[in-house]
Amino acid sequence: VTDLTAVDRALIQHRCVHSRGLGASPGNPGAAPPRLPFSRVTQEDLAFFRTLLPGRTITDPDLLKSSNVDWLKTVEGNSEVLLRPKTTEEVSQILRYCNERNLAVCPQGGNTGLVGGSVPVFDEIILSTSLMKQVITFDNISGILTCQAGCVLENLSNYLEERDFIMPLDLGAKGSCHIGGNVSTNAGGLRLLRYGSLRGTVLGLEVVLADGRILNCLATLRKDNTGYDLKQLFIGSEGTLGVITAVSILCPRKPKAVNVAFLGCSSFQQLLETFQCCRGMLGEILSAFEFLDASCMSLLEKHLKLTNPITESPFYIVIETAGSNATHDEEKLHKFLEEVMTSSLVTDGTVATEATKIKALWSLRERVTEALTHEGYTYKYDISLPVEKIYDLVQDMRGHLGDMAKNVVGYGHVGDGNLHLNITSPSKDPALLAAIEPYVYEWTSKWKGSISAEHGLGLKKRNYIYYSKPSEAVALMGSIKAMLDPKGILNPYKTLPDNIH
Amino acid sequence: VTDLTAVDRALIQHRCVHSRGLGASPGNPGAAPPRLPFSRVTQEDLAFFRTLLPGRTITDPDLLKSSNVDWLKTVEGNSEVLLRPKTTEEVSQILRYCNERNLAVCPQGGNTGLVGGSVPVFDEIILSTSLMKQVITFDNISGILTCQAGCVLENLSNYLEERDFIMPLDLGAKGSCHIGGNVSTNAGGLRLLRYGSLRGTVLGLEVVLADGRILNCLATLRKDNTGYDLKQLFIGSEGTLGVITAVSILCPRKPKAVNVAFLGCSSFQQLLETFQCCRGMLGEILSAFEFLDASCMSLLEKHLKLTNPITESPFYIVIETAGSNATHDEEKLHKFLEEVMTSSLVTDGTVATEATKIKALWSLRERVTEALTHEGYTYKYDISLPVEKIYDLVQDMRGHLGDMAKNVVGYGHVGDGNLHLNITSPSKDPALLAAIEPYVYEWTSKWKGSISAEHGLGLKKRNYIYYSKPSEAVALMGSIKAMLDPKGILNPYKTLPDNIH
CATH class of the missing domain: 3.30.465.10 (Uridine Diphospho-n-acetylenolpyruvylglucosamine Reductase; domain 3)
Incomplete structure (x- = not known):
């Protein structure tokens, strides 16, 4: 299944096992390590924060609830205080105080992250940027x-x-x-x-x-x-x-013309050929080339009641053009569509130039993540690979998991060689997880891919870093962390593997 | 002349003076500080290098000469050995040895840098990448x-x-x-x-x-x-x-069509308006928007015998388009030229679509640096500013220097807000230098510009870093240097100011 040599595999697994630390669940390196010896928040600390941030020091458990859990509801912390500074000076005072007192801090933006990076793991103070919106x-x-x-x-x-x-x-x-x-x-x-x-x-x-x-x-x-x-x-x-x-x-100028095409392909090979043709013919006006597979479309229809605007196909593409001359752009797009339809690379398609229809077509791609949340539990992987390899992983995973998974779906950014591989199950399933990992990481490592293309490592993926980065690089990351945050108070348990903390 | 407050100026000058170190010429913070206590290369060291790099350990002073001096012939070192590794493993062995022996190393590529960053200052070993060309x-x-x-x-x-x-x-x-x-x-x-x-x-x-x-x-x-x-x-x-x-x-795809336009403008304001119009009308096919002033053109004609292809103008623009459809690109360019000619933003112009003529037009921009070397000594400044400010600096400098300078010329990358300000003199002239600096840096700092847009700091600009970066940032750079190169053997006297080494 994989060409990693036995030695490679042993080395990576040694580093990964070692990096789990003593307290992590041995079967799940994505679980949290034991709480590090940070101070606990005292009444005196709260008094300090309330003086600094009157009315913006939140301790009501009901108000804290949504900040303690990630968007996917897969990771939950127990923070007892949420701070809402408005200025850089306030952030500076908060951190100076926390660093002196050895209090851990979890910085939080919109809390839409997918790897458990934006919620506390234990009782870290949540530092929210929600009032810094000027x-x-x-x-x-x-x-x-x-x-x-x-x-x-x-x-x-x-x-x-x-x-x-x-x-x-x-x-x-x-x-x-x-x-x-x-x-x-x-x-x-x-x-x-x-x-x-x-x-x-x-x-x-x-x-x-x-x-x-x-x-x-x-x-x-x-x-x-x-x-x-x-x-x-x-x-x-x-x-x-x-x-x-x-x-x-x-920020780029707003394009004068935007077109979106939603196309169907009968194989991933044809999708790749369509991509090559597209890059040549649309050139500088191409602004997105995205895909989803038929399983994603079924979930959109089933859970979100969205309508497939074209004939059912194994693969769907969203192409966006953005340019400075509507006539030229339409001409380029028209020629491209003619080429891919006559050569049968594309089986069916629809084009939108009007804002509402553009938005509707885009939602078929953008809302896949949301549709997946209705399936039960989702194991999410965000993989970079050479573009011609990205769908092989989905197919190999389907074969590998057989009936264990409810759904194995693939979508993502073809233009960037970035696959979102999602595997669903009615609920958390350790046996399924054990079948997915480290298989998915070994597969990715074999093709010199990245185990996190754009989502980051956060809590969930931190211990898999060695599949994409050599030990020397991870050690250097640890030195940088130690230099900038010697007490380790900033977002502990995230990004770096457990053997580096 | 400048709006830096007296306090700002005193603070920056304090840091800059402090950073010159005790040994630097007090009137010239670009000069070298005293040699740091690195080891001297011994016969034993040479024997090690000759075994590691047989025939690629150069000690002949004639062969070393061109590697000891920069392209502008403004900085000269006294290295006695040049190493020419072919592999990463060889580079690794060289550095491991030099680090143990406390020998300083100056890495060198094509030695075309403009700030004295790529030549040794004293007797650093030159590590050339010239044989690593696979x-x-x-x-x-x-x-x-x-x-x-x-x-x-x-x-x-x-x-x-x-x-x-x-x-x-x-x-x-x-x-x-x-x-x-x-x-x-x-x-x-x-x-x-x-x-x-x-x-x-x-x-x-x-x-x-x-x-x-x-x-x-x-x-x-x-x-x-x-x-x-x-x-x-x-x-x-x-x-x-x-x-x-x-x-x-x-690497991007090779564009199917390339056009170059060489245009004349009668004022910098008109040049800026042409730029704004160009960004709107050429949009995604615009690949360069460069300028030179009339003084640059005179030097090209005088020293390199190049011919100005259009009517004499105070300012010249080079615009390049690169796109995937020749017809569309020509149409966009034609419309744009029609617009700027009829609105009199541009006074004259010529367009090239054929490779030889494109090259000839580009050489008017690319060879300005070379033309300047024939003038005697050139004081070179590479400044980032808000685009609407870039030529004000040239004009203010002309007024400020009066007859002291032979020529004050400006050219560069309008699209990036990057001015190359060059001031020539028959030979090195400390009085002229004292009139230019710190005036040019204060002017740049006042408009929140960068004192090095793309050339780097190297030896010549290292002590001016505080005009563009706050002390906290420079201190952090020093910590990174200390972490990665604790003995400071790599390209000493470069990039960081003297008070950080």
Whole structure:
């Protein structure tokens, strides 16, 4: 099944087993390790917070409930206090205090993460960015937006659209997720193919370090080569190295024309050929190339009552074009569609140019995650692979699991070589999990893929890091963590494997 | 002249003066600090290197000469040994040995840097990547190229063009510069406007750390969120944190159609309006928007005998389009030109679609640097600013310097807000330098610009870092340096200011 040599496998498993720590459930390296010896929150601490944040220090268990559990309801913590600062200075004072008192802190944005990275594991103090929602500046010549970390992505999108710009990222959770959380996760999403990753579009960050120091790297320049690019440390580090309090980001002009095509293919090979043809013929106007399989479509129909707008097919593609000339774009799209229909790469399709219909077609892709939540329990995997390999994993997994799984579905970002593999079960099932893991990670490692393309490692995936990164790299990550957060108070139990903490 | 408050100025100058160290020439913080107490190369060391690298351990002073001096001939070192490894393993053995022996090392690529970052300051061992020139893999589906660090940029471009792809970066020095050096510098160049910075396009790096450890982060995936993105530490850190030995990079498809327009404008304001109009009308096919002023044109005519293809103008623009449909692109370009000519934003212009003529038009922009070298001594500044401010600096500098300078010229990347300000003099002139600096840095700091947009800090600019970065950020850079290279053997005297070493 896999070409990992016996030695490779033994080495990786040794590191993974070792990294589980003594207390983790031996069958489930995604479970929490034992609580680390942080201080407990005292009445004196609460008094300090209440003075600093009057009316914004939440201790009511009912109000805390939704912040203690992740969106998927798979991970739940027991935090007894939620802090809602409005300013960077307040975040700085909170962290300085917590660091001195050895109190652990879980930074939280919109809490839409999928790997248990944004909720406390034990009684960590929740530091929420929900009241940090001010746009600071927007320059409509350069397209550079600077805002506080708690701005909701969709609100920023609306703000920009009124000014003829768009955000360089878009994702299904846009109605809830915060830009600070997006950056902490290094979220990918639906526009990465066109506008690139946040590592290129984020121009500056303001970050509060574990000891309360404010690091102002909030540049608003496209180019700046004065020393090491410190902001990159905080992009994608899931709040373990600092709390992002403000972001500056380069926003593209709003395209004058947008078209969306929803197409059906009878095999994944044909889908890949359609992708190659599409890149050649749509070129610079291609802004997304996404897919879902027939199992996803069934779940959309069953649980969300969405309607499949085309003939039933094994695979569906969502293609978006965005450009500056509607006539040219339509001509390119038309020629492309003619080519793929006459060559029978595509069996059926529909095109939308009008906003409501565009939104309806996009929802077939964006709402797959939501449809899956109605299935019971979902084991979620977010895998990068060479694009020609991505669906082989779904098929091999189906064969491997047989009747054990209720559903094995695949969807994701073809243009980025990013598969979302989801396996559902009526409820949590340790035997199923044991059949999936480490199989899925070994499979990915064999093809030099990444075991987390865009979701991050959080709590759930932290101990699998060795499948994608060599020990030297993980050890260096540990040194960086120790340098920036020597007491380990920032988002403990996340990102780094247990043998590094 | 500047709005820096007296307190700001005093603070920055205090840090800059402090950072010069005791031995630096007090009037010239770009000069070298005293030699640090590294070991001297002994006969025993040479014997070790000759065994490791037979025939590739160069000690002949004549052969060493060109590696001891920078391209601009402004900085010269006294290294007595140049090592030419072919493999990562050899680089690892060299560094492990040097680290144990406390020997300083200057990593060198094509030696085309403009800030004295790629030549030794004293007797550092030169570690050249010139024999590490193998392409490792190229995937013509994903466009991901993996190669050794010493590949010359132009060779990679030619390799890719045969396969219908292009490199995501292009710069004047392409015939000599190495991709490893480009990445170490975080080079910007002529295509950044379209394809973004190396922070987005570089997907993986292999790096040898100061103690010889090999860090393999040579991923070939568009997305990978498994832990901290370590490779970012080495992009733009000028060889001070590790030696890059291999690079994987995402390459765009070769555009089917390329057009270049060379236009004249009678004021910088009109040039800016042309830029705004261009972004709207050329949109996704715009791949470069560059400018030079009339003084640059005079130098091209005088020193390189190039011919101005259009009517004399105060400002010249080079616009490049790159797209997938020649007819559409020409139509967009034609409409744009019609608009800017009829509205008199542009006074004259010429367009090229044929390769030789495109090359000729581009050389008017690319060869400005070369033309300047014929003027005597050139003081070079590479400044990021809000785009509407970039030429004000040239004009203010002209007023400020009066007759002291032979020429004050401006050119650069309008699309990136990046000005190359160059001030020439028949020979080195300390009085002129004292009039330029810190004036130019204060001016830049006042507008929240960067004192190095794309050239890096190297030796020459290291002590000016505080004009663009707060002390907390510089201190953190120092901690990272200390963590990765505790003995400071890698490219000493570069990037970090003297008070951090």
